Amino acid sequence: xxxxxxLFANYLSNFSVGATLRGxxxxxxxxxxxxxxxxxxxxxxxxxxGRDGTPKGRHKLRPSPTWKVxxxxxxxxxxxxxxxxxxxxxxxAYAVGKIRAREVRLLDLHKLLSILEAENxxxxxxxxxxxDYGEGLALVKTEENFDSHxxxxxESIYELISELTHDPELTDLFILRNDFHNIKVAFKKxxxxxxxEEYYLAPSIVNRQELVEGVETGSFARLPPLLAGAxxxxxxxxxxxxxxxLIETTFDEIYLSHCLQVSRQAKCEFLEKFFSIQxxxxxxxTFLRLKEMAKGRDYLEKCLISGGILEKEHFLKSFEGSLGxxxxxxxxxxxxxxxxxxxxxxxxxxxxxxLEKLFDDYLLNFVKKAKYISFGIExxxxxxxxxxxxxxxxxxxxxxxxxxxxxxIIKERLREIYTGSRNL
Numbered sequence: 001x002x003x004x005x006x007l008f009a010n011y012l013s014n015f016s017v018g019a020t021l022r023g024x025x026x027x028x029x030x031x032x033x034x035x036x037x038x039x040x041x042x043x044x045x046x047x048x049x050g051r052d053g054t055p056k057g058r059h060k061l062r063p064s065p066t067w068k069v070x071x072x073x074x075x076x077x078x079x080x081x082x083x084x085x086x087x088x089x090x091x092x093a094y095a096v097g098k099i100r101a102r103e104v105r106l107l108d109l110h111k112l113l114s115i116l117e118a119e120n121x122x123x124x125x126x127x128x129x130x131x132d133y134g135e136g137l138a139l140v141k142t143e144e145n146f147d148s149h150x151x152x153x154x155e156s157i158y159e160l161i162s163e164l165t166h167d168p169e170l171t172d173l174f175i176l177r178n179d180f181h182n183i184k185v186a187f188k189k190x191x192x193x194x195x196x197e198e199y200y201l202a203p204s205i206v207n208r209q210e211l212v213e214g215v216e217t218g219s220f221a222r223l224p225p226l227l228a229g230a231x232x233x234x235x236x237x238x239x240x241x242x243x244x245x246l247i248e249t250t251f252d253e254i255y256l257s258h259c260l261q262v263s264r265q266a267k268c269e270f271l272e273k274f275f276s277i278q279x280x281x282x283x284x285x286t287f288l289r290l291k292e293m294a295k296g297r298d299y300l301e302k303c304l305i306s307g308g309i310l311e312k313e314h315f316l317k318s319f320e321g322s323l324g325x326x327x328x329x330x331x332x333x334x335x336x337x338x339x340x341x342x343x344x345x346x347x348x349x350x351x352x353x354x355l356e357k358l359f360d361d362y363l364l365n366f367v368k369k370a371k372y373i374s375f376g377i378e379x380x381x382x383x384x385x386x387x388x389x390x391x392x393x394x395x396x397x398x399x400x401x402x403x404x405x406x407x408x409i410i411k412e413r414l415r416e417i418y419t420g421s422r423n424l
Contacts, residue, residue: 095164096379103371103383105132107390108419112397116410121401133394143402144198150391151202157387158203167377170266173259174384178204179211179227180255184248186215187234191244230254249303252282260307270370270378277366279308281359284339287315288346288355291323310335323347338362353413361416364389368418386418393417 107115111131118124125137125146133153140146158175165171178201189195189212200208206223214220218235220228233254234247256279263271286303297319304312310333318326327343330336342355363385370382393414400410 090375091166092164092375092377092380095166096375098164099379099383103386103418106386106419107131107393107417109417112393112414112417115394116397116407116414118401121398124398124401128394143399146398146402147395148198150395154387154391155203157384161380161384164380165377167266167268169262170268170271170377171380171384172205173262173271174381175203176205176258177255178202179206180230180251182208182211183215183227183231184251186212187231187247188244190215191238226254226258246302249286249305253305256282256305257307268377270376271381274363274366274381276307276309277363279305280310280335281362283308283310283312283315284335285352285355285359287319287326288323288343288352291319291326309333335362357413357415360389360392364416364418371418382418389415389418 111127115124115127118127125140128134128137133149136149136152140149161171162168162175182200182204185195185199202208204211206227210222211227214223214228215231220231223231230251234250237243237247237250256275259275260272260279263275283304287300290300290303297316300319301312301316304315306312314329318329323343327336327340330339338355338358338361342352342358345354346352367382367385370378373379396413396415397410400413
């Protein structure tokens with residue numbers, strides 16, 4: 001109960017865990033009274049509030065004529081926990097208010113379709129002039145210009161979340177993803193691949209130049225332990241196997257395992273579930289790609305990430321069978337429908353594009369729960385993921401326009417939107 005303020009921890013410690021007392025203090029009384037089991041207890045907190053919302057002064061449990069709960073231990077624990085949550089999460093009252101005001105400016109289905117159905121790129125960009133993307137659009141003349149424009153928009157969103165958060169160790173996990181992407185780019189460059197400046201992402205936790213120099217020189221002293229350890233592990237893998245696919249999956253494993261661990265330590269169930277889902281979707285993607293490449297079971301085991309809702313053994317047991325058997329093994333899992341549709345499309349077209357879209361939709365539908373949470377970090381995360389998906393949709397539409405794709409083809413690639421069901 002480390003997250004419960006000391007005031008409430010003291011209250012809870014006064015209640016016996018014995019089944020016979022069921023919510024009575026250890027001396028069997030409530031403020032001197034000795035109520036019967038099953039009676040009602042009226043509880044009120046007395047005292048003035050501190051400036052930070054934490055009660056101060058003399059507090060005690062005492063009868064109240066207006067607030068009654070069943071006299072049992074579970075109800076009392078629930079009551080106290082709800083009070084604790086209200087006090088703790090009220091830190092986010094201002095932040096959530098600001099996020100709610102921004103949510104109404106997210107692109108809705110009607111707006112997205114109007115941009116999609118514009119006659120040409122110029123008209124599509126003009127359709128964005130009255131949105132948050134309007135400033136600077138006059139300078140967009142090429143795909144690269146627009147991509148840079150969207151990148152700057154996302155940088156401003158990351159900065160906003162960083163300003164509003166009271167738990168930077170959690171929100172920084174989404175920025176840390178850029179650091180891991182940049183490490184991949186720098187490492188591939190070290191191995192001879194082309195790495196243009198625009199391949200790197202911002203913002204990042206670590207100065208990009210320091211990160212690139214660390215990768216190129218093999219000197220990791222100036223890097224955080226997490227990134228230094230990741231690079232040391234990658235260097236060992238490359239020296240023995242020179243397998244870039246295994247290196248990529250190892251980076252993903254280190255990043256997602258770290259995110260899951262931090263979420264658990266912070267007791268943030270929302271993010272813990274979010275990253276567990278990401279691990280599952282990554283493992284499913286890995287499973288399908290390795291099946292396509294006819295890799296062995298031992299190789300799959302190296303690439304799977306622990307910590308998902310689906311156990312690693314589930315994938316290993318299914319690897320020797322057919323894809324149809326693997327899909328059937330998910331019949332009573334939450335991922336069954338999206339994997340079934342994605343695999344069917346893959347068998348017909350040879351493309352994973354629909355599966356990737358369905359994976360993104362699944363994640364977005366999970367974070368939509370944040371719209372119904374009044375206080376806490378969840379609305380910030382929900383808005384951040386919503387903007388990421390919105391940017392992905394805009395990139396799909398505008399780049400499609402630049403390349404002369406039909407609205408029907410572009411529409412098939414669009415992700416869900418945060419403000420409601422897409423139903424395209």
